[in-house]
Amino acid sequence: MKAYDVLSDNKRRAGYDSVDDVDDSIPSERDATASPQRFFEKFGKCFQLNARWCVSDRVPDLGDDDTDMDTVHKFYDFWYTFKSWRDFSYGCEHDTDTAETREEKRWMERQNSKEINKKKKEESSRIRRLVDLAHKHDPRLKRERQAVKAKKDAVKEERKRKAAEVIRLKEEQEEKERLEAESKAADEKAARAIAKKKKDAARQVLRRARQNLRAVGRALNIMATERGLLGIEGICAEGNAETIGAVATQLSSLPDTSDRCETAYALLDAARADPTKPICSEIVANLSTKEAKLEDMTDSSSVSLEADAETDADSKKDCTIESEPETIVQRPTVKSEKTVAKAPEKPWSKEELSLLSKGVTKFPGGTRDRWNRLADYIGSRDADEILRKVNDNRPSKIKPGSLKQSVKAQHTPVSNDRLKDKRKTNPDVEQKTRIKPVTKPSASAPSQPPNVLQFTPKQQLLFETALKKHAKGDPSRWKKVGNAVGRTPDECQERFNELIEFYAAKRASQ
Known part of the structure; x- marks a missing residue:
């Protein structure tokens, strides 16, 4: 009767069946890592023994080494969510049928429930250890993990390779740009050196041409006159090496005649009219023709010109500064x-x-x-x-x-x-000219410079400023000074000579 009561009740029968003599052991680590054949043998048998506790009657098999990976993943998904019907209520310490009161029965049920829950946890832990161990050492999953890792490593290596390639290309580009910049700088430096050398050579040629022209001018004795000096310095300042060389050649080829200086002056004036165009022999021939025509003029005009020239020469030898009225000497005639x-x-x-x-x-x-x-x-x-x-x-x-x-x-x-x-x-x-003896200076000299041309203080200030601004080597210096002051170039030059002689006399008196 007792056996009938236990087996006829599904819950009590599940508890009775749960304590059958079954093997609850799981394979060891050694069995899992020995070989694939031993793994499938041990773990396949163990999963079959524990499949009896499954609620579902469709339990997947572990399979073998050739099973596809989808089946393998479904197998482990099933066992990770495994639901067992195993009941540990049979054989508990307290039998509720022997309870005398309701309170005692309830107390027994609570004690039995604690023991049952503890055994269920142990059973779940055992199943979980079994599944984890099999999942860890499953050769099929190992190959898959190695393949995934190899794929990830390949992706990482590809990324590293691409990054290294980008860095290498960038370094090569920078090195190429640096080499191009250095090459360009070297070419520019070489070009500057060549340009400087050419410029220095051209400057040297121009300098030699100027020296040659000045030497020719000194040989012709036209550098001592103002007209010749202005003409030669003007063509030296305005012309180039070719034009200056052409002028020097034409001047040196002038015949030694009485009108050679006048022809040289006319040649310099013609050269300064167009300083960028070399003077040619045709122009010299034209100048000679003009000079010949001038020689055929009347004797009266020539005599008057010579008289004027002598008067100008005598006037240039006289002093114009009346610094000492009492110093008057007789000029010999x-x-x-x-x-x-x-x-x-x-x-x-x-x-x-x-x-x-x-x-x-x-x-x-x-x-x-x-x-x-x-x-x-x-x-x-x-x-x-x-x-x-x-x-x-x-x-x-x-x-x-x-x-x-x-x-x-x-x-x-x-x-x-x-x-x-x-x-x-x-x-x-x-017959009497006021001059200032150089060897015997006067005991006293005027304190203020003379002002024969009556320069106003404002004009004097503009005159001094213009003298500082325009250098003495400028051929058109007096013209520029006259434009700045508002006087003629001759007046400005006369004022300059007046001041120079005044201060020279003042230094001599001191």
């Missing part, structure tokens, strides 16, 4: 033969005086073979002439820097228009 025999050497030109001033600075006292080196530097004077010129200027304590100004004050041509007007009104002035 006729030179004796003795005076002519002891005439001084060839006068020094402005160019030679400028070179002498620069050479004295360049070769100071104590320089070895100084006078010969100065002669080589100037080119048109020998050592004895240079020594005499320096000795002549030595008593006045002239320094190399101030030699140019003092000499310029002595050799600068001065306009004597006002003296000519005085000679016309007073004939006695023709």
Whole structure:
């Protein structure tokens, strides 16, 4: 009767069947890692024994090494969600049928429930350990994990390779750009060096052409005149090497005649009219034709021109500054033969005086073979002439820097228009000229410079500013100064000479 009661009740029978003599052990780690055949043998049998507790009657099989991966994943998904009907209520410590009261029965049920839950947890843990162990060491899943890892590693390696390739391409591009920049910089440097060399060569050629033209001008003795100096310096400043060389060639080829200087002046004027075009022999022939026509003019005009030239020459030798009214000397009208025999050497030109001033600075006292080196530097004077010129200027304590100004004050041509007007009104002035002796300076000198041309203070300020702005080597200097002051170029030049002679006289008196 007791057996019938237990087996006829489904719950009590499940509890009775749950305690059958079954093997609840699981394979070891060694069985799982020994070999694939041993794995499938041990774990397949173990899963079949535990499949009896499954609620569902459709339990998947573990399969073998050739089973497809979808079936394998379904198998493990099933066992990870495994539901067991196994009941551990049979054989509990307390039998509820023997309870005398309701409270005692309830207490027994609670105690039995605790024991049953504990056994169920142990059973679930055992099944979970079995599934984890099989999933970990399943050779099929291992191959799949290795394939996935190899794929991921391949993707990582590809990414690394692409990143390295990008970095390599970037470095190559930067290196290429750097090399191109260096090559470009080197080419530009070489081009600049070539351009500089060409520029230096052109400058040297231009310099030699200018030196050659000045040498030709000194040989023709036209550098000593203002017209010749302005013409040569003007073509040197405005022309190029070709035009300057053509002018020098034409000047050097002029025949040694009486009108050679005038032809040279006309040639310089023609060259300055178009300084970018070389002067040719046809122009020289035309100039010679014009000069021949001028020679055929009347004797009266020639005589008048010569008289005017002599008057201008005499006027340029006179001094125009009336600094000492009491110093009046008689100018001799006729030179004796003795005076002519002891005439001084060839006068020094402005160019030679400028070179002498620069050479004295360049070769100071104590320089070895100084006078010969100065002669080589100037080119048109020998050592004895240079020594005499320096000795002549030595008593006045002239320094190399101030030699140019003092000499310029002595050799600068001065306009004597006002003296000519005085000679016309007073004939006695023709024989007596007011001059300032250089060797015997006066004891006193005027404190303020003369102002014969009546420059206003504003014009004087503009005049001094323009002198500083426009250099003395500029051929059109006086024209620019006159435009700035509002006076004619001749008036500005006369004012300049007036001030130079005043301050020279003042220094001499001091």
